[in-house]
Amino acid sequence: MSEIEAHESKLYSEFAPLYDKIFGKIFYSRLRYVIEELDIPRGTKVLEVGAGTGTSFPAYPRHCEVIGIDLAPDMLARAQQKIEENRWTHLKVLEMNAMDLKFPDNSFDYVMAFHVVTVVPDPVKMMQEVKRVCRPGGRIVIVNHFTSDFPLLGSLTQALDPVTRRLGWRTNLKLKPFIDATGLETEEVYKLSKLSLYTVLIGSNHKNGRRRANNAWPVCF
Ligand SMILES: C[S@@+](CC[C@H](N)C(=O)[O-])C[C@H]1O[C@@H](n2cnc3c(N)ncnc32)[C@H](O)[C@@H]1O
Numbered sequence: 001m002s003e004i005e006a007h008e009s010k011l012y013s014e015f016a017p018l019y020d021k022i023f024g025k026i027f028y029s030r031l032r033y034v035i036e037e038l039d040i041p042r043g044t045k046v047l048e049v050g051a052g053t054g055t056s057f058p059a060y061p062r063h064c065e066v067i068g069i070d071l072a073p074d075m076l077a078r079a080q081q082k083i084e085e086n087r088w089t090h091l092k093v094l095e096m097n098a099m100d101l102k103f104p105d106n107s108f109d110y111v112m113a114f115h116v117v118t119v120v121p122d123p124v125k126m127m128q129e130v131k132r133v134c135r136p137g138g139r140i141v142i143v144n145h146f147t148s149d150f151p152l153l154g155s156l157t158q159a160l161d162p163v164t165r166r167l168g169w170r171t172n173l174k175l176k177p178f179i180d181a182t183g184l185e186t187e188e189v190y191k192l193s194k195l196s197l198y199t200v201l202i203g204s205n206h207k208n209g210r211r212r213a214n215n216a217w218p219v220c221f
Helices: 007-038 072-085 123-133 149-160 161-167 175-182
Strands: 046-051 065-070 091-094 107-114 134-145 186-190 198-204
Touching: 007 065, 007 072, 007 107, 007 198, 046 123, 065 072, 065 134, 123 134, 123 175, 149 161, 149 175, 175 198
Parallel strands: 046 065, 046 107, 065 091, 107 134
Antiparallel strands: 134 198, 186 198
């Protein structure tokens, strides 16, 4: 087990039996859409950080190789059970800290982070690791809720941050400052529906942190 004290991970471990029932179906349709849209090429090496119970796993094509990592052993145990039940030989899971990845530089073509940047204690550090292990020109795909751009709603969600942190996630992460802090070159930023709480962020990995201007970012609720 990693030395990191991530209360988030403990919480998700305790929560594992309920996670699929509560979030699995809601999250899966979104993740399936995002993964299908990527049209992942044959032979692609994919890392999913904070993979949890493997909500996204049914959506990956069998022609790519996927490693899912997470800090919470109970979440991973459920993911492993799904791998065995479905005989997904293209998938495996490992216990690992997303902020301290045990892979060499440039190991993956795609790195995914679904509903996890607001859960890890330091999202910028996690993104540094994500960029390190993703090859130059590889793709980084994030799906997450970001703090609302509307002043009233934004202040309200930020005020709730100390409470939600105790529950295991932060609500004070804003999309544009996050992109600036991580130096992610954005290819595409979209929502599945206009009022969706979740943003899909697809970046191209450039180790020097270039970022393409994009004036058409969606409004965050
Ligand atoms: C909201 S869940 C998302 C799980 C999955 N990606 C999904 O979309 O259903 C967040 C996950 O991040 C994991 N996590 C929290 N801190 C982590 C860390 N430092 N390293 C790796 N995983 C972490 C938790 O254990 C949990 O499984």
